[in-house]
Amino acid sequence: MKTDTIAAISTAMSNSGIGIIRVSGDEAISLTNRIFVNKNKKNCLTEYSSHTIHYGYIVDENENIIDEVMISIMKAPNSYTTEDTVEINCHGGVFIMKKIMDTVLKTGVRAAEPGEFTKRAFLNGRIDLSEAEAVMDIINSKSEFALKSSVKQLKGSVSGLIKNLREEILYEIAFIESAIDDPEHISLDGYDEKLSKKTDEILKKLKNMLDTADNGKMLKEGINTVIVGKPNVGKSSLLNILVGEDKAIVTEIAGTTRDVLEETINLDGIVLNIMDTAGIRNTDDVVEKIGVDRVKKIIKDADLIIYVVDSSNPFDNNDYEIIRMIKNKNTVVLLNKSDLDLCINEEDLKKAFVRVYNDTIEINKITSDIKISETNTLDIDNLRIIKTSTRENTGIEDFINTVKDMFFNGKLSYNDEVFITNIRHKELINDAYDSMIQVKKSLDDNMPEDFYSIDLMNAYISLGKIIGEEVGEDLINEIFSKFCMGK
Ligand code: GDP
Numbered sequence: 174m175k176t177d178t179i180a181a182i183s184t185a186m187s188n189s190g191i192g193i194i195r196v197s198g199d200e201a202i203s204l205t206n207r208i209f210v211n212k213n214k215k216n217c218l219t220e221y222s223s224h225t226i227h228y229g230y231i232v233d234e235n236e237n238i239i240d241e242v243m244i245s246i247m248k249a250p251n252s253y254t255t256e257d258t259v260e261i262n263c264h265g266g267v268f269i270m271k272k273i274m275d276t277v278l279k280t281g282v283r284a285a286e287p288g289e290f291t292k293r294a295f296l297n298g299r300i301d302l303s304e305a306e307a308v309m310d311i312i313n314s315k316s317e318f319a320l321k322s323s324v325k326q327l328k329g330s331v332s333g334l335i336k337n338l339r340e341e342i343l344y345e346i347a348f349i350e351s352a353i354d355d356p357e358h359i360s361l362d363g364y365d366e367k368l369s370k371k372t373d374e375i376l377k378k379l380k381n382m383l384d385t386a387d388n389g390k391m392l393k394e395g396i397n398t399v400i401v402g403k404p405n406v407g408k409s410s411l412l413n414i415l416v417g418e419d420k421a422i423v424t425e426i427a428g429t430t431r432d433v434l435e436e437t438i439n440l441d442g443i444v445l446n447i448m449d450t451a452g453i454r455n456t457d458d459v460v461e462k463i464g465v466d467r468v469k470k471i472i473k474d475a476d477l478i479i480y481v482v483d484s485s486n487p488f489d490n491n492d493y494e495i496i497r498m499i500k501n502k503n504t505v506v507l508l509n510k511s512d513l514d515l516c517i518n519e520e521d522l523k524k525a526f527v528r529v530y531n532d533t534i535e536i537n538k539i540t541s542d543i544k545i546s547e548t549n550t551l552d553i554d555n556l557r558i559i560k561t562s563t564r565e566n567t568g569i570e571d572f573i574n575t576v577k578d579m580f581f582n583g584k585l586s587y588n589d590e591v592f593i594t595n596i597r598h599k600e601l602i603n604d605a606y607d608s609m610i611q612v613k614k615s616l617d618d619n620m621p622e623d624f625y626s627i628d629l630m631n632a633y634i635s636l637g638k639i640i641g642e643e644v645g646e647d648l649i650n651e652i653f654s655k656f657c658m659g660k
Pocket of ligand 1: 402403404411509
């Protein structure tokens with residue numbers, strides 16, 4: 174199949190040492206050849222062998238030199254896209270990169286869409302869809318775990334698991350179909366029992382994968398964290414200390430107004446995405462500033478709440494109100510200002526939680542209509558309370574260890590376990606799980622065999638979508654449109 178030739182600036186559009194313009198397609202070498210001269214010869218690019226790099230100049234149609242470059246040549250099928258690929262390494266100025274790109278386009282090359290090189294690698298069969306997705310994950314990695322896990326995925330760890338499961342499922346489908354077609358030679362006697370065992374095995378494997386997904390997502394993307402507490406308890410001081418541990422990357426959350434910022438902080442390998450509401454910082458009433466619905470949503474979406482209490486001051490209604498808002502969330506309470514004379518201790522705090530959970534306290538303010546969760550579970554002995562002083566910088570280590578303990582049983586796992594870190598994959602594994610549960614049900618209800626194969630087939634298809642089989646063009650386009658330009 175003939176493909177058109179595409180090009181893009183693959184490095185960032187800012188002034189830097191080197192810029193790379195990548196060209197891929199059947200005519201990548203011959204078209205770039207038109208604008209390349211080396212020291213002695215014009216148009217010599219086609220003579221070079223694959224995986225070589227050459228010094229020379231890019232010239233315009235009047236043979237004026239535009240820039241001094243190094244050009245590497247990678248011939249099909251041994252390139253990123255599996256097509257003939259040329260990479261022009263030029264000086265990394267925005268103007269010069271654009272000028273070279275224009276010159277390349279004038280030869281008849283088309284400007285690539287975002288992610289189109291990787292899309293070609295996928296469409297040409299070099300990598301599957303989960304591996305292609307890993308490419309973007311590597312670029313977006315913000316922690317050691319995220320990086321290692323994405324590299325593993327790129328090397329096929331997720332695909333491997335999925336392919337094995339699909340083979341197991343396909344074997345059963347084929348067996349049922351052949352037995353139905355040829356009952357004289359293939360008997361289904363005793364097959365139910367065998368399939369039931371197999372279904373249990375597959376369900377267990379799917380469940381194991383799903384179990385890795387929550388931790389995997391948090392390890393990869395960070396723990397969504399909200400700091401709450403009354404005014405002047407030390408919330409900003411805490412944030413400053415945490416930020417000091419590792420320079421925070423401040424990003425504005427897409428799709429929200431300017432009142433919520435996210436600071437990404439990497440503490441010993443744990444990434445906390447701290448929702449930093451301007452409200453929490455500036456005015457003293459978070460709820461009033463950003464509205465009940467927003468607060469509700471921020472708390473609902475949080476994986477972790479850090480509730481800061483000033484232990485040198487007595488409780489008041491506001492504290493009960495806050496406890497009510499964060500009810501049933503993963504919470505770490507910091508009894509801050511522990512350097513001062515204590516007015517509240519751990520026991521007082523536990524009592525306050527018990528009162529709120531048992532509804533024995535009247536809370537009369539705006540948040541009284543906030544119902545975060547229906548259940549009323551409180552494991553008071555496991556309420557995590559840590560004494561801190563954000564003035565004297567004590568207790569922070571304890572806090573970090575507690576978070577590790579809460580989410581990763583004390584240790585961050587960088588071992589060989591394969592984590593499912595992609596939501597799309599998680600949902601599809603979930604679908605496959607549901608289909609396998611249906612198989613189990615049909616078996617229990619002694620349904621005819623073709624019922625099993627319908628659900629087995631659904632599980633097979635769901636898993637196939639992870640690696641890019643059985644997916645439509647729309648989904649493929651959507652996935653690759655989120656890629657960087659030039660990747
Ligand atoms: P926020 O309003 O909750 O963000 O609180 P801040 O971090 O702005 O702190 C309020 C005041 O409490 C400031 O004057 C801080 O210096 C002081 N403060 C913060 N943490 C501590 C602490 O651990 N001990 C003492 N003694 N004072 C603190």
